[in-house]
Amino acid sequence: MTEVPQESLPREERRRRTEAAILEAARQAFAENGFERATIRVVAAQAGVDPALVMQYFGSKERLFAAAARWSHEHETVLSATREQLPSAALHDLFEKFEGAGDREAAVALMRNCLTHPEAARIMRDEVMCDRAAGVARTLGGDEADLRAGLIGACMIGLGMARYLLEIPPVAGARREDVERLMEPVLRALVDPPA
Amino acid sequence: MTEVPQESLPREERRRRTEAAILEAARQAFAENGFERATIRVVAAQAGVDPALVMQYFGSKERLFAAAARWSHEHETVLSATREQLPSAALHDLFEKFEGAGDREAAVALMRNCLTHPEAARIMRDEVMCDRAAGVARTLGGDEADLRAGLIGACMIGLGMARYLLEIPPVAGARREDVERLMEPVLRALVDPPA
DNA sequence: CACATCGGTCAACCGCTGTAGAGTGAACGC
DNA sequence: GCGTTCACTCTACAGCGGTTGACCGATGTG
Structure with a gap:
């Protein structure tokens, strides 16, 4: 997620993309380094975004983790x-x-x-x-x-x-x-x- | 390891007991909470000792962990x-x-x-x-x-x-x-x- | 007994990290 | 056009936690 250019997109789409970028960066960080070693700052940087924005979107690191670490049961047989x-x-x-x-x-x-x-x-x-x-x-x-x-x-x-x-x-x-x-x-x- | 009284023991024995107490406290903390959540301060408190002493004995948290988390292969069949x-x-x-x-x-x-x-x-x-x-x-x-x-x-x-x-x-x-x-x-x- | 040694403590530092609040400029609705 | 909203940034705080160096008192030694 190295800086996807988001110039002049409708607000809603912009928001969705940013949230997706943060989530993807968070998943990668949590998957690679574990919860404690993954920092909000690194996640934000990876998503090309300010750390404070991560808080604004997810409230806390805990909730970011909860949103990122999901076990999808779809396609399970x-x-x-x-x-x-x-x-x-x-x-x-x-x-x-x-x-x-x-x-x-x-x-x-x-x-x-x-x-x-x-x-x-x-x-x-x-x-x-x-x-x-x-x-x-x-x-x-x-x-x-x-x-x-x-x-x-x-x-x-x-x-x-x-x-x-x-x-x-x-x-x-x-x-x-x-x-x-x-x-x-x-x-x-x-x-x-x-x- | 809640305060083993060590009054007037020979230095060598004293040292060994303290080291053992720290190691036991460290093992418990690392086993229970994981490396990141286990703090030197808690380990020290559990061992009835000053945090700085832990550093003096083991040099760093990393080395304390290395000393505490051993997989003994003895008695394996x-x-x-x-x-x-x-x-x-x-x-x-x-x-x-x-x-x-x-x-x-x-x-x-x-x-x-x-x-x-x-x-x-x-x-x-x-x-x-x-x-x-x-x-x-x-x-x-x-x-x-x-x-x-x-x-x-x-x-x-x-x-x-x-x-x-x-x-x-x-x-x-x-x-x-x-x-x-x-x-x-x-x-x-x-x-x-x-x- | 005097001096060196050593186990142990105290207080402080400093970097990191989660988090909060004010501010800014562009998109939106009228 | 114009005020409002909203995505987003900047700066700063505050606490925690590893680590350090000076210090203290008991234990050992000549």
Whole structure:
């Protein structure tokens, strides 16, 4: 967002673009450096704007973060998947989130901060994990469905962090298809636990 | 570490106890609030000591963190396990680390900060994951051994974070044996990948 | 006992960062 | 055209937090 020229645009459009520029800069900063190390001043500079304007638009750094770090549930397939489809659906959702077209930065921003920022932790626990796990548990059925669904979520968290945030070489460097092929049976062991 | 009385102890012993008190307070603070939110002042107060003394002992907040957040590899069994034992060995190591006798706080401190603190990320990636994964890969053998070992690590990271840091209810509240029983076949799917 | 040493404290500095309030010039409605 | 509105900027405040250097009193040593 290095200075998009906004000369003589209608006010409404101007406002929307500025807000979008700030949000994008914020997502990038929060995703890259984490909440604490990301400063309003850097966000503003990246958006080509005065720091005070960020406050005017979002009120506080906390609220800016809340607006920037969203976990979009659209295009997710895991909740409408059958037992059979569930493993590949879960993997597909993760890949799409981080390698697909949507705003990957927002997801990274949330994930990067979920261990150190209270609100990010809450969203991750309640909205991303618990709600979804409850739906998955219904699909699973059988004994300990809640725990099995939670463990599926845990594995997905681990895979996401290892591949996209920690960037552990063999996991981050592998081709998507290879990871999918190897992980599918892993998740299946939680869908259909052996006796 | 609320005020251990140290009247009239030999200097050397006094020094050791103070250093230990600071380290314990630091581990707790870093584990609980993360690097940025943990302040030298709070650490010092918790250790019953002046903030300046912390600097005198450790030089800087960075070095204090490096001293506090260690991932002890002692008592780990995964590297000496056979293919057959590997899944339960990995789970055993994780449980022992976080529920066993050793200093759990140091491990939590490292894990909590590995997404936002550069040095913590480095340790997690290089020392905790890569080195161990290389050993595990040798035990595994076969095709894509490195990737499979990395994915085992990823699952362990996910399990650890979900259970001990994010505290996702079904995973955090489950009994250790139940998690072990359900996760063992999960890891086995990476040890002996189905054709 | 006198002097050096060392654990420990006190007070202060200084840079950074979130935040607030007044001000400015261009777009808008009449 | 003209006053109003609104996006936006400038400047400044205030608190926090890492870090420092001078200082103090007890412990050790000859």
